[in-house]
Structure formats: structure tokens, C-alpha cells
Amino acid sequence: MSTSIVMGYATMAQGQALVPFTYEQPKLGEHDVRVSITHCGLCFTDIHGIDNYYGVTTYPFVPGHEIVGYVSEIGKATSSLKIGDRVGIGWLGRSCGECDWCKSGEEQLCIDIVQAGTWVPYGGFASSVVVDNRFAYLIPDAMPSEVAAVLLCAGIAVYNPLRLYTKQNAQKIGIIGIGGLGHLAIQFAHALGYEVTVISSSPTKKEEALAFGADHFIASDDKTSFQKLEFNFDLLLCTAHGNINWEWLLTILKKRAKLVVVGFPDVVFNSTDLVVHELSITGSFLSNRVTMKEMLSFAQEHDIKPWVELMPMSKVNEAIERVKQNKARYRIVLTNDAANASR
Ligand SMILES: [Zn+2]
Numbered sequence: 001m002s003t004s005i006v007m008g009y010a011t012m013a014q015g016q017a018l019v020p021f022t023y024e025q026p027k028l029g030e031h032d033v034r035v036s037i038t039h040c041g042l043c044f045t046d047i048h049g050i051d052n053y054y055g056v057t058t059y060p061f062v063p064g065h066e067i068v069g070y071v072s073e074i075g076k077a078t079s080s081l082k083i084g085d086r087v088g089i090g091w092l093g094r095s096c097g098e099c100d101w102c103k104s105g106e107e108q109l110c111i112d113i114v115q116a117g118t119w120v121p122y123g124g125f126a127s128s129v130v131v132d133n134r135f136a137y138l139i140p141d142a143m144p145s146e147v148a149a150v151l152l153c154a155g156i157a158v159y160n161p162l163r164l165y166t167k168q169n170a171q172k173i174g175i176i177g178i179g180g181l182g183h184l185a186i187q188f189a190h191a192l193g194y195e196v197t198v199i200s201s202s203p204t205k206k207e208e209a210l211a212f213g214a215d216h217f218i219a220s221d222d223k224t225s226f227q228k229l230e231f232n233f234d235l236l237l238c239t240a241h242g243n244i245n246w247e248w249l250l251t252i253l254k255k256r257a258k259l260v261v262v263g264f265p266d267v268v269f270n271s272t273d274l275v276v277h278e279l280s281i282t283g284s285f286l287s288n289r290v291t292m293k294e295m296l297s298f299a300q301e302h303d304i305k306p307w308v309e310l311m312p313m314s315k316v317n318e319a320i321e322r323v324k325q326n327k328a329r330y331r332i333v334l335t336n337d338a339a340n341a342s343r
């Protein structure tokens with residue numbers, strides 16, 4: 001097969017299973033790199049993309065944005081990377097470069113964010129991908145590719161708010177949910193020196209939560225524990241997206257404290273505590289490039305690792321079913337078994 005053809009997996013219409021899909025490889029801009037993909041994590045955002053949950057998906061849609069692979073081609077104006085470098089790419093693959101956010105180095109807030117995704121035109125469930133070189137990060141040599149893949153989206157999603165919204169003084173942090181995001185949030189929060197409480201709807205995950213570094217565990221329906229923790233937390237990080245009792249969560253925040261949402265749950269609550277206790281509720285999306293690099297070295301230094309199930313990319317539909325059924329522990333990374341995946 002010609003090397004100018006990319007072998008990928010695409011969903012052809014909203015909510016449909018992925019099918020093998022080949023396409024002409026995208027042209028390389030002068031600041032771009034082409035990356036031959038060895039690993040790509042499966043994120044819930046990919047499933048949302050397949051289902052057009054965000055209302056911006058165009059089909060055929062090749063998901064995948066937790067990519068690790070090797071640089072196979074570099075644009076004329078690219079000097080930061082060379083052919084053969086092992087790099088990782090997260091959700092952000094480029095940016096407009098002209099809006100105020102891009103100019104200030106906060107490209108994750110680019111005004112043209114829909115066009116900035118790594119999966120534009122086609123994402124990482126494929127033999128190769130093209131991104132702006134600034135968004136392809138060198139991976140520490142000792143870090144396994146499947147570990148790096150997950151850190152590039154799930155890892156940065158939780159590391160960024162833990163760095164942005166906290167101070168280094170043993171603050172009390174609550175992590176809601178122990179899944180792909182939550183199990184990393186616990187490890188990062190512990191390594192950053194915070195007192196970590198995990199709030200989960202799965203009491204069976206208590207031992208795992210403690211093993212990841214949590215100091216305390218409470219079940220999300222344990223009203224007595226919530227009452228004891230009134231005005232306790234400096235920060236709550238919500239990584240869950242199931243049934244969440246927002247009003248209970250607001251009661252356990254200190255006055256003027258913050259609830260940060262990093263998944264995409266429906267948020268409904270009575271605003272009394274929000275107003276009276278001057279609470280903040282905010283989202284957090286990825287990070288800038290500086291924090292991404294910092295996160296990768298922090299994870300390497302503190303041995304922070306996702307639990308990963310490896311599956312071949314050809315089994316992508318089975319992998320999606322496992323994630324939908326909440327069976328993945330805690331993250332699935334697809335390895336490239338396409339015939340023309342190099343290295
Ligand atoms: Zn993601």
C-alpha cells in the first residue's frame with residue numbers, strides 16, 4: 001500500500017460503530033509534523049464526538065486524541081523536532097495563532113477551538129496524524145508510550161486545575177469519581193502534598209483509592225459523612241459524570257472555595273449555598289503548553305501512572321463498549337496493528 005494512504009477507523013454517521021477507513025494523508029504545513037502512531041488512548045470525549053454530543057462533529061469522524069508515536073516527516077519551518085523522535089499529542093493539535101488567547105500562550109482557549117482539535121481533519125485511531133509541531137511533546141525516555149498517551153489528555157485534565165486553583169500548603173482536596181480521570185487526580189493530588197478525600201459512588205473502589213494515595217474515602221450517598229465534612233474542602237475536583245448530588249457537594253466546600261468540573265456532567269443545583277458562601281464553580285479544559293511539559297516531567301518524577309488496558313486498534317468497537325459499560329480499569333489504550341504502521 002502506498003505510504004500516502006492513511007489507514008484509520010471512522011464512524012460514518014452519528015452514533016455508529018467505527019469501520020476501517022482509508023484516506024489520502026493530509027498535506028504537511030510548514031510548521032507541521034507527521035507522526036506515525038503506535039498508541040492511542042480511548043477517552044470518553046471520543047465517544048461524545050462519535051455521538052455528536054458537542055454538536056460539532058463532522059463525518060466521517062476518526063476519533064483519537066491521546067496519541068504517541070514517532071515523527072515521520074517534518075514541515076520546512078520546523079526545527080524543534082526531528083524524524084524518529086518519540087512524541088505525544090493530546091486533544092489540542094494546532095491553534096489559530098492570532099486570537100488574544102493564542103497570543104498569550106493559552107491556546108487551549110483559542111477562539112477557533114473546534115478547528116484546533118487533533119482529530120481535525122482526522123484523529124489518532126489511524127496509522128498517522130498531522131499536527132502543528134508545537135503540540136507534539138517529547139516523551140521522557142523512561143516513560144512507557146501507553147502511560148504517556150493517557151497522561152496527555154486524562155492526566156493534564158486533572159493536573160492543570162490542581163496546579164491552577166490550589167496553593168502548596170497541604171490543602172484539603174476532594175476528588176469526585178474514580179475513573180480514567182479520577183484515579184490520576186488522586187495520584188497527582190497526593191504527590192502535590194494535599195490531603196486527599198475521594199468521594200465515589202462505588203464503595204468497592206475504596207482500597208484502590210487509598211492505594212492511589214487518598215487519605216480518606218466516603219461514599220457519595222453517605223449523608224452522615226457529608227454532614228461531618230461541612231465547610232471542610234478548599235477545592236473539589238469533579239471527574240464523574242453520572243448522578244451527582246451537587247447540593248451536597250456545595251455544603252462541604254469552605255466559604256469562597258471552588259468546585260472545578262473536568263468531565264461533562266449535567267449540572268443542576270439550588271443556588272443558595274453558592275450565593276451565601278460565595279462559592280465558585282468553574283470548568284477546566286486541558287492546559288497551556290508550559291503546563292503540559294511540566295505535567296509530563298512531574299508524572300515521571302513522582303511515578304504517576306494510569307492503569308491501562310492495552311487492546312489492538314482493530315478492536316476499537318469492543319474498547320468503546322467496555323468504556324460505555326464502565327468496565328475499563330481505568331483507561332484503554334489502543335496499539336496500532338495497522339499493516340503500514342511503522343516501528
Ligand atoms: Zn480526552
Ligand SMILES: [Zn+2]
Nearest residue numbers: 096099102110
Ligand atoms: Zn487562537
